[in-house]
Amino acid sequence: MLVTNWLEGTIGSGVPNDDYDVRVIRNAVDDSVRDLTISVKDESTSGLEEVQRVYDHLLVLCVPGHLRTVVSHRRWLENCFQLCVKIGVKLSDNMKYRILRHDLSKFSPMEALGYAVMFGDGSVGFRKLETLEEQTEWDLALKHHYAHNCHHPEYFRQDPQGGIVQDSRESMESDSDGSLCLDDSILDMMAARGERELKHDNVISIQKLLDMPAQYLRRYTDADRKYVTHTMAAWSENARNFLSVEGNEHLLDGLFDGRLVVY
Numbered sequence: 001m002l003v004t005n006w007l008e009g010t011i012g013s014g015v016p017n018d019d020y021d022v023r024v025i026r027n028a029v030d031d032s033v034r035d036l037t038i039s040v041k042d043e044s045t046s047g048l049e050e051v052q053r054v055y056d057h058l059l060v061l062c063v064p065g066h067l068r069t070v071v072s073h074r075r076w077l078e079n080c081f082q083l084c085v086k087i088g089v090k091l092s093d094n095m096k097y098r099i100l101r102h103d104l105s106k107f108s109p110m111e112a113l114g115y116a117v118m119f120g121d122g123s124v125g126f127r128k129l130e131t132l133e134e135q136t137e138w139d140l141a142l143k144h145h146y147a148h149n150c151h152h153p154e155y156f157r158q159d160p161q162g163g164i165v166q167d168s169r170e171s172m173e174s175d176s177d178g179s180l181c182l183d184d185s186i187l188d189m190m191a192a193r194g195e196r197e198l199k200h201d202n203v204i205s206i207q208k209l210l211d212m213p214a215q216y217l218r219r220y221t222d223a224d225r226k227y228v229t230h231t232m233a234a235w236s237e238n239a240r241n242f243l244s245v246e247g248n249e250h251l252l253d254g255l256f257d258g259r260l261v262v263y
Helices: 001-005 019-033 046-060 064-088 095-101 109-119 134-149 152-156 179-199 222-243 248-252
Strands: none
Touching: 001 019, 001 064, 019 109, 064 095, 064 109, 064 179, 064 222, 064 248, 095 179, 109 134, 134 152, 152 179, 179 222, 222 248
């Protein structure tokens, strides 16, 4: 109900402008709750009050702010994808579909709750969780996210029995589409870096977008990290060559909040 109200514009902000994107999100939410068996068998006062109490608590936890943050990240990801296409980066034919489906699990009840517990309305970074209940919600949300999103290398290294990460398993070995998941993870990092860390820059530097801090890369195995760093260097060289041609810079106008895109 809360996500539906948000999509209809009655609470929160940041709903996608594109009707197709709204339908994609709505369908993802419907899929995520299809197997839930929570129901109120009657319309007793106590039952309705409990539903309202939970709803109000989710608002306090800033879930609508979390939803807005996910939409913003998806928009940045789409822009980074378009940037790479324009500068001549060769990506899988399946990447466009992957971009469309990116992070849809964050609209599911489990992840919406856990991410709101950790990040509030999305305006703050990781916070120190104060209770066991908060830690449990966050752990469940993160495990669910890794299990449903292969742009995270942890997706390939989970033990289905206990959820234990096996650090030796590499994305490249397990990805049926070659480097699709790792390329998706690079786009994910570019979007996160641009939106969070470079938000005050007057221009968008592609070189800076692809200059990832070390903490972004620690999650990869050695082989995956080697591929990622080599690929980011190659994409950066693509950008340098593209922007060395007079007039090409105007082909990137309007991608990032009206800011000029430079190498």
